[in-house]
Amino acid sequence: MPSILKEAAETAFTLAKGFSVTLRTLFRPTVTENYPDEPVRFEARYRGIHVLHRDENGLEKCVACFLCAAACPVQCIYIEAADNTAETRISASERYASVYNIDYSRCIFCGYCVEACPTDAITHGHGFELATYNIADMVYRKEDLLAQPLKPPRT
Template identity: 75%
Template sequence: MASILREVTETIVTLAKGFRVTFRNMWGKTVTENYPETPVHFMPRYRGIHVLQRDEQGLEKCVGCFLCSAACPANCIYIEAAENTDATRISAGERYARVYNIDYSRCIFCGYCVEACPTDAITHGHGFELATYDINSLIYRKEQLLQPELHKKPATV
C-alpha cells in the first residue's frame, strides 16, 4: 500500500514538473507577430542569412582561408581565393575570397562556419526570407552576402 501511495505521489510530482512551463505560459500575454504587415522581432542570436563583414577601413574581413568551408557539415560553402596585390587590396590579409557562395538549399544554419572563422568575417544576420520556386536562386553569391561599404574611412596620405 505504501509503495502504491509513493508511486502515485511521484507521478503527480513528475506531472506537475512537466506541465509547469505549460501552465506558466498558458496565463501569460499572447504574443502575435503580424508578419508581413509588421517586421518580425528577432532574438539577438537568431541565425539568419549570413553576412560577410568588413573591417573599420572598409576592407573585407575574409582572408580566403577555407576554414569555414572545412567546418561546414553540409558542404555548402564554395570559395575561390585570390592574392591581394599592391594595386588591388580587397582584404587586410594576403588573400581574399574572389568567389564566396553559400548554397541555402543545403545550409542547416548550424553556425559552425561562424565559429570556425578566425577573423570574424562571417556572421549570421537576421535575414530569413529565402522561399523561392527556383532552387538555383538559393545559391547566394559574395555580392549578396557582403556588408555594404557604408563605413569605409577615407585613406590617410
C-alpha cells in the same frame, strides 16, 4: 433525474473554465507578429542568412582561409581565393575570397562556419526570407552576403 442535473452543472463548469482562459488571455499583451505587414523581431543569437563583415577601413574581413568550408557539415560553402594586389585591395590580408558562395538549399544553419572563422568575418544575420521558385536562386554569392560598405568619411 440527477444525472441530467449533474450533466448540466458539469457543462456549465466546463464552459466557465474554458472561457476563463479566453478572458484571461484577452487582457494579456499580444505576442502574435503581423509579419509580413510589420517587421519581425529577432533574438540576438538568431541564426539567419550569413553576413560577411568588413573591418573598420571598409575592407573585407574574410581572408579565404577555407576553414568555414572545412567546418561545414553539408559542404554548402564554395570559395575561390585570390591574391590582393597593390592596385586592388579587397581584404586587409594578402589573400581574399574572389568567389564566396553559400548554397542555402543545403545550409542547415548550424553555425559551425561562424565558430571556425579566425577573423570573425562571417556571422549569422537575421535574414530568413529564402523562399524561391528556383533552386538555383538559393545559391547566394559574395555580393549578396557582404555587409554594406561603410559610408565614406565626411570631408
